[in-house]
Amino acid sequence: RKILEKYHDLFTLHWEGVIGNRCAPSQAEWEQLLTNCSAFLFYGMERFMSHVLLDWLVAMSIPKCRLVILLDLVRSQQSYQRITKSDIHKSCLRIALERPTETAMLLSLTGAGSIIATQWYTSLEENAERLETLFENLLSFGKTTGQTVHVLQK
Numbered sequence: 001r002k003i004l005e006k007y008h009d010l011f012t013l014h015w016e017g018v019i020g021n022r023c024a025p026s027q028a029e030w031e032q033l034l035t036n037c038s039a040f041l042f043y044g045m046e047r048f049m050s051h052v053l054l055d056w057l058v059a060m061s062i063p064k065c066r067l068v069i070l071l072d073l074v075r076s077q078q079s080y081q082r083i084t085k086s087d088i089h090k091s092c093l094r095i096a097l098e099r100p101t102e103t104a105m106l107l108s109l110t111g112a113g114s115i116i117a118t119q120w121y122t123s124l125e126e127n128a129e130r131l132e133t134l135f136e137n138l139l140s141f142g143k144t145t146g147q148t149v150h151v152l153q154k
Contacts, residue, residue: 027056034060039067040112043127045079048072048117049098049106050086063111067145069134070103070117071127114145116152 018025018033025033030052034040042048048070049057087095096102104115116134118127130152137148 024051027053031056031060034062034065037065039069040065041069041071041131043071043131045074045076046072046083047098047103049103050083054094054097054106057106057110060110062107065111066113068107068112068115068117069131070100070115071131073100073118073121074124074127075121116145116149 018029042051044051097106100117100119104117107115118130133152134148137143137151138145143151
């Protein structure tokens with residue numbers, strides 16, 4: 001929340017989304033957020049694709065969304081229990097489609113311009129540092145997404 005407040009004036013006059021952990025967005029809310037945005041940020045627990053329905057996502061068209069940032073793959077005991085219960089009802093192929101590379105491909109096929117995503121499990125603190133670096137480079141310094149990813153890799 002602090003990072004969003006710090007960079008709020010730099011990135012948009014129209015910020016829309018869901019913040020907090022009181023309730024998960026519905027599939028309709030995910031669709032509205034993705035189809036009406038120029039940039040989409042997911043900062044959350046477990047795999048992004050574990051929160052959305054695969055059939056719904058592949059049927060979407062999101063050409064307005066020029067940048068998707070997925071700061072996911074954070075695990076807690078509670079999120080691990082939730083994902084384990086959810087994965088029991090999924091095929092091995094479905095779970096494989098939730099991996100970072102496959103998620104990026106699916107988002108690209110739906111029209112997303114660029115995707116920045118974590119590739120392995122991490123902590124909320126590490127993702128907060130990544131978000132700070134992303135916003136600082138993209139918004140304060142005006143770097144391209146490629147230049148910003150290069151900074152993140154260092």
